[in-house]
Amino acid sequence: MKRDVERTGVFTRRALLLLGGQLAVLGTLGSRLYQVQVREGARYNTLADENRISARMIAPPRGRILDRFGTPVAGNITNWRAVLVAEQADNVKATLDAFSALLPLSEYERVRIDRELHRRRKFIPVLVKEFLTWDEMAAIEVNAPDLPGIAVDAGTSRSYPFGSQLAHVVGYVAPPNEADVADDPLLALPGIRIGRAGMEKYHDLGLRGRAGAVQFEVNAVGRIIRELDRQEGIQGEDVGLTIDSGLQLSVLNSLGDESASAVVMDCRNGEVLAMATNPSFDPSVFNSGVSQAQWLQWTNDRRTPLINKATSGLYAPGSTFKMAVALAGLESKAITPADRINCPGYLDLGGTRFHCWRKGGHGMLNLRGGLKNSCDVFFYEVARRTGIDHIATMANRLGLGVELDLDLPGQRTGLIPTREWRIGQGHAWNIGDTIVSGIGQGYVQVTPLQLCTYVSRVATGRVVQPHLTRKLAGVLQPGVEPDDWPMLGMTDKMLNNVREGMWAVVNEAGGTAPQARLADPSVQLAGKTGSAQVRRVSRELRESGHFDSDKLPWEYRPHALFVAYAPYDAPRYAVSVVIEHGNAGATAAGPVARDIMAATLRRDPANRSVSPSAQVADARP
Amino acid sequence: MMDRRLWREPSFDLMGKVLQINWLYVLLLCCLAGVGYVALYSAGGGSPEPYATRHAMRFAFGLLVMLAIGLVDIRVIAKLAWPAWLGGVVLLVLVLRMGHVGKGAQRWLELGPLQMQPSELMKLALVLALAAWFHKASWQRMGNPLFLIPPLIAVLIPVGLILKEPNLGTAAITAMLGACMFFAAGVRWWKFLLVTLPIPLLAQFVYGHLHDYQRARIDTFLHPESDPLGAGYNIIQSKIALGSGGMWGQGFLQGTQAHLDFLPEKQTDFIFTIIGEEWGFVGGVAVMALLGLIIVGGMLIALRCRHQFGRLVALGISCNFFLYVFVNIAMVMGVIPVGGVPLPLVSHGGSAMLTVMVGFGVLMSVHVHRDVEFPTKREDG
Structure with a gap:
C-alpha cells in the first residue's frame, strides 16, 4: 500500500514533468511560428507576391583523370555557353527567333531545344548554344534586352591533353541521352557530360560529383534581384591511373x-x-557531337581506329x-x-x-x-x-x-x-x-x-x-x-x-x-x-x-x-x-x-x- | 484491503458508463476535426470535395469506434495488450515481406480495400504492452535492472523492424514513445543516461558499416537542404506560405500560395501551412493551443486514474499524440527534416485517422474505468 502510494507519487511527478516539457516545446514552436509569420513575414510576403524564389542547380566540375605521376590526361576547360530559362522568358519562341537572328541555330538544334524545354521543369536552364567565341558572347550581351530568358554562363568542357594518344584508355564523354537523365536529375543540367568509354565510363559515377544549387530571389518578370543562397557542387573525384x-x-x-x-x-x-x-581517334570530338562524315571515315577504316x-x-x-x-x-x-x-x-x-x-x-x-x-x-x-x-x-x-x-x-x-x-x-x-x-x-x-x-x-x-x-x-x-x-x-x-x-x-x-x-x-x-x-x-x-x-x-x-x-x-x-x-x-x-x-x-x-x-x-x- | 472499499466502483450498466465518458474531451476532439474540415475545404479549392466531406465522414465513423472502445472494460483491454503487441510485430514483418513500396519505403500493407500502416498500430500496441508490464512493477522491482530487459526488448524489436522499412522518422518516434513510458514508470534517471549515452557511438558504428546508397539516404534525411529542388523545395515553399500569412492571415480561401499549387501535399502533411497562411499567426497559435489542451486533457486523465496500467496507457497515448503534433508542425516550419507525418485529425487520410481514434478510444476507456479495482497481484499478496 505504501509502495503503491510511492509509485503513484513518482508517476505524478514525472507525468507533470513530461507535460511541462511538452508544453514548453509547443511554446517554442509557437515562438518560431511568430518568427516566421510575423517578424520575417514581410519578407516572405514579398516573395510570395512576386513569385518568389527561383532555384537553379549548378553542375559540379567533373573529376580529373591523372596518370601515375599526376599529369592530367583528362581535365576541364571553360566553355562559354548560352542557356535559356523558360520561366524567365515571356515568349520562348520569340526569344529563340531573336537569338537565331544573331547566331543562327540549325533546324536540328531548334528541335533539340524545343524537346528539352518541354521535358524539363521551367526553372532548369536549357542549353541553346555552347563553345561561344568572344564575339558571339559580346553579341548576346549587347542584345540582352531582346533576349529575355537568355543568359551566358561559364560551363566546363572536357579536355584531353594527350588526345588520341590515350583515347582508348581514358575514353571520352558525350551528352547524356534521355534514358540516362531519367536515372539521375543531375544529368538534366546543360553541359553535363557522361562517360561513354574507357575510364571515363568505368569511373563515371565517381567522376560526376554532386550538383550544387543557387537560390535566387526574382521579381515578377523573372529577373534575378539577388542571390539568396548558394551551395557549391562537389567536384567529382580524381582518378589516378597506373599509366605512365x-x-x-x-x-x-x-x-x-x-x-x-x-x-x-x-x-x-x-x-x-x-x-x-x-x-x-581524337576523344574531344565526342564532346560536341561527331559528324556523319567523321563517323563513316572511322567505321570504314580497315585499321579500326575506334577499337x-x-x-x-x-x-x-x-x-x-x-x-x-x-x-x-x-x-x-x-x-x-x-x-x-x-x-x-x-x-x-x-x-x-x-x-x-x-x-x-x-x-x-x-x-x-x-x-x-x-x-x-x-x-x-x-x-x-x-x-x-x-x-x-x-x-x-x-x-x-x-x-x-x-x-x-x-x-x-x-x-x-x-x-x-x-x-x-x-x-x-x-x-x-x-x-x-x-x-x-x-x-x-x-x-x-x-x-x-x-x-x-x-x-x-x-x-x-x-x-x-x-x-x-x-x-x-x-x-x-x-x-x-x-x-x-x-x-x-x-x-x-x-x-x-x-x-x-x-x-x-x-x-x-x-x-x-x-x-x-x-x-x-x-x-x-x-x-x-x-x-x-x-x-x-x-x-x-x-x-x-x-x-x-x-x-x-x-x-x-x-x-x-x-x-x-x-x-x-x-x-x-x-x-x-x-x-x-x-x-x-x-x-x-x-x-x-x-x-x-x-x-x-x-x-x-x-x-x-x-x-x-x-x-x- | 481497506483502501479498496474507499474506491468508487462505477455502476457497470451501459448508461452509467456513457455518463462517465469525458464529454468535454470529446468536444475538444470534435473542435480539432472541425479545424481539419475548414482547412480541407480550403485545400479543396473552396469546396467540400474532394477532401472535406470524406474527412467529416471518417471522423464520424472514428468517433463511433472511439466511443465503443471507451465502453470496453480497461481490464479486458489490458489482457489484449501482449497479443496486440505480437500482432503488431507480425504485421511489421508482413509489411517488410509484401508491403507496398511507397516513396522508397515499405510502409503500407493492403488488406482488401483498406491500406494500413502497421507502424501506427504498433505504437498503440507498444503503449499497451509496456503499461501491462510496468503495472506489475513495484518500486523495488523497478530498481532491478533485469526487470527492465523484457520491456526494452519489446521496444527494440518494433523499432528495428520500422528502421528496416526504412522509416527512420517513425522509428525515432517509437523509440521516444518507449522512453516516455519508461520514464513515467519510474525508471531511475541514471539508467536513462546509461542507455542514451552510447547511442551516438552506436550510431556512428552502424553508419560506418552501411552501404554507400544507404548512407546517402541517411545523409539526405539529415540534410534535406542538400537537395534543394526535392525535399528542401517543399520546406522553402511552406515557409513562404506561412510567412505570407502574417499576423492576421490572408483570410479564409484567400491563401494564394496554397491555391497556386506552390505548396506540395497541402491536404496531408502540409495542412498546417494552409491554416497558417489563411488565418495567420493568430489562427496557427489557436490551433496549437487546441492541440495543447488535448494533450493536457489526456495527461489529466492519466493523473486521475487510480491504477498504474490506466495511468501509463493514458500517458503513452497523450505522448504519442504530442509526438505526432510536434514532428508535423516542426517539419512544416522547417525546424526538422521532412518526415511524412500527418497532423492528427486535421490532415486528410483515412487509415491514420482511424488509428488515432482507436487510441483515443482506449484513452476514454481509461477515463471511464479510472476507479475500477485493478490491483497488482503481487503487491496485494
Whole structure:
C-alpha cells in the first residue's frame, strides 16, 4: 500500500514533468511560428507576391583523370555557353527567333531545344548554344534586352591533353541521352557530360560529383534581384591511373604507323603502364557531337581506329602460345623437360601432313630447344600427348581466353577451344584441331592484354590481374603489392623450364629473335616470337616454293607478335606487341618490343614515385 | 484491503458508463476535426470535395469506434495488450515481406480495400504492452535492472523492424514513445543516461558499416537542404506560405500560395501551412493551443486514474499524440527534416485517422474505468 502510494507519487511527478516539457516545446514552436509569420513575414510576403524564389542547380566540375605521376590526361576547360530559362522568358519562341537572328541555330538544334524545354521543369536552364567565341558572347550581351530568358554562363568542357594518344584508355564523354537523365536529375543540367568509354565510363559515377544549387530571389518578370543562397557542387573525384603518360608516348612512337597494339605491364602487380593502340581517334570530338562524315571515315577504316586493339582485338597467338602448351605438358606429366622429340620438318597424323616452319626440320630437340627454335613439330607432338583439355585449362589459368578482372569496359574474352566447346558447336573434335592449337593457331584467339598478363604470370608465378586504376580521390587502391596477388600454384622449377627457353630465344646463338636483344648487356630480356596466319596456306602454294608472305595483299599477311619480360633474373616489366599483318614476329614485332622494353627500363616508372618535372614536361604533347 | 472499499466502483450498466465518458474531451476532439474540415475545404479549392466531406465522414465513423472502445472494460483491454503487441510485430514483418513500396519505403500493407500502416498500430500496441508490464512493477522491482530487459526488448524489436522499412522518422518516434513510458514508470534517471549515452557511438558504428546508397539516404534525411529542388523545395515553399500569412492571415480561401499549387501535399502533411497562411499567426497559435489542451486533457486523465496500467496507457497515448503534433508542425516550419507525418485529425487520410481514434478510444476507456479495482497481484499478496 505504501509502495503503491510511492509509485503513484513518482508517476505524478514525472507525468507533470513530461507535460511541462511538452508544453514548453509547443511554446517554442509557437515562438518560431511568430518568427516566421510575423517578424520575417514581410519578407516572405514579398516573395510570395512576386513569385518568389527561383532555384537553379549548378553542375559540379567533373573529376580529373591523372596518370601515375599526376599529369592530367583528362581535365576541364571553360566553355562559354548560352542557356535559356523558360520561366524567365515571356515568349520562348520569340526569344529563340531573336537569338537565331544573331547566331543562327540549325533546324536540328531548334528541335533539340524545343524537346528539352518541354521535358524539363521551367526553372532548369536549357542549353541553346555552347563553345561561344568572344564575339558571339559580346553579341548576346549587347542584345540582352531582346533576349529575355537568355543568359551566358561559364560551363566546363572536357579536355584531353594527350588526345588520341590515350583515347582508348581514358575514353571520352558525350551528352547524356534521355534514358540516362531519367536515372539521375543531375544529368538534366546543360553541359553535363557522361562517360561513354574507357575510364571515363568505368569511373563515371565517381567522376560526376554532386550538383550544387543557387537560390535566387526574382521579381515578377523573372529577373534575378539577388542571390539568396548558394551551395557549391562537389567536384567529382580524381582518378589516378597506373599509366605512365611519358612511356605511353614512347610506346606509340615505337609502333610507328603500323596498325598495331602494345601493352606494358608491371608484371609483379598487374599495373598497366602503357596501353597503346594505333591508329586512334581524337576523344574531344565526342564532346560536341561527331559528324556523319567523321563517323563513316572511322567505321570504314580497315585499321579500326575506334577499337581498342589491346583489349578487344582478337588474334591467334601463334608461337607465343607455346609456353602455355609446354606448361600444360609438364604439369600433366605428358612430357618431361628432358624428353627429346625428333623434327623432320613435318608430322604426319591421320592422313594430314602438318609442317614445321623450317622446311628441313630441326632434328632432335628437348623442351628448351623446342622453345628456342620455336619448333612447330615439337609442339605438335607435345599437344598430341597433352590433349586439348589440359592445354585449355593451363591457358585459362595463365590469363588467356578468359575474362580478365580489368577495370576498362569493353574487353573481349577470346577463345581457347575445348572438346566441349566444339561439340557445343555441333562438330566433333579432331586430333588435327589439337595439333594446330599446339602452335596457337586454329580456333585459339587472344587479346594483346591477355598476352601481356600471360607473360607476367609466367615470369612471376603470380596470378596478377591487369588494372588501370591506381588512386581514387588520391587514395592508393589495393593491388599495388605483389603479395596482393595469389600464387599460380606452379613451382619455380617447372616455370624455369619455359623461362630458360624464352631467354634462349633472344640471348642464345641460334635463337629465333636475336633482334630483340637489349643493347645493354647487363640487363637481359626473355621473349617469344609469334606469327599468326590469318589465312590457311595451301599445300600447292607451299610446295611450289613461291610462298612469300611479303608479296601477299596487306590484309592476308600474318600478324606479327612478340611477348617479353625483363630483367630476366628479376622480372619487373612485361611487354606484348601485336603488329597487324606485320608478317614475321621476330623481324617486325621483336625490335619494337625491344625498344619498348628499353624505354620502360630507362624510365623505370614502377620504381619512381614522383616523376622529375623535366620528364613530365616532355610528356606533354 | 481497506483502501479498496474507499474506491468508487462505477455502476457497470451501459448508461452509467456513457455518463462517465469525458464529454468535454470529446468536444475538444470534435473542435480539432472541425479545424481539419475548414482547412480541407480550403485545400479543396473552396469546396467540400474532394477532401472535406470524406474527412467529416471518417471522423464520424472514428468517433463511433472511439466511443465503443471507451465502453470496453480497461481490464479486458489490458489482457489484449501482449497479443496486440505480437500482432503488431507480425504485421511489421508482413509489411517488410509484401508491403507496398511507397516513396522508397515499405510502409503500407493492403488488406482488401483498406491500406494500413502497421507502424501506427504498433505504437498503440507498444503503449499497451509496456503499461501491462510496468503495472506489475513495484518500486523495488523497478530498481532491478533485469526487470527492465523484457520491456526494452519489446521496444527494440518494433523499432528495428520500422528502421528496416526504412522509416527512420517513425522509428525515432517509437523509440521516444518507449522512453516516455519508461520514464513515467519510474525508471531511475541514471539508467536513462546509461542507455542514451552510447547511442551516438552506436550510431556512428552502424553508419560506418552501411552501404554507400544507404548512407546517402541517411545523409539526405539529415540534410534535406542538400537537395534543394526535392525535399528542401517543399520546406522553402511552406515557409513562404506561412510567412505570407502574417499576423492576421490572408483570410479564409484567400491563401494564394496554397491555391497556386506552390505548396506540395497541402491536404496531408502540409495542412498546417494552409491554416497558417489563411488565418495567420493568430489562427496557427489557436490551433496549437487546441492541440495543447488535448494533450493536457489526456495527461489529466492519466493523473486521475487510480491504477498504474490506466495511468501509463493514458500517458503513452497523450505522448504519442504530442509526438505526432510536434514532428508535423516542426517539419512544416522547417525546424526538422521532412518526415511524412500527418497532423492528427486535421490532415486528410483515412487509415491514420482511424488509428488515432482507436487510441483515443482506449484513452476514454481509461477515463471511464479510472476507479475500477485493478490491483497488482503481487503487491496485494
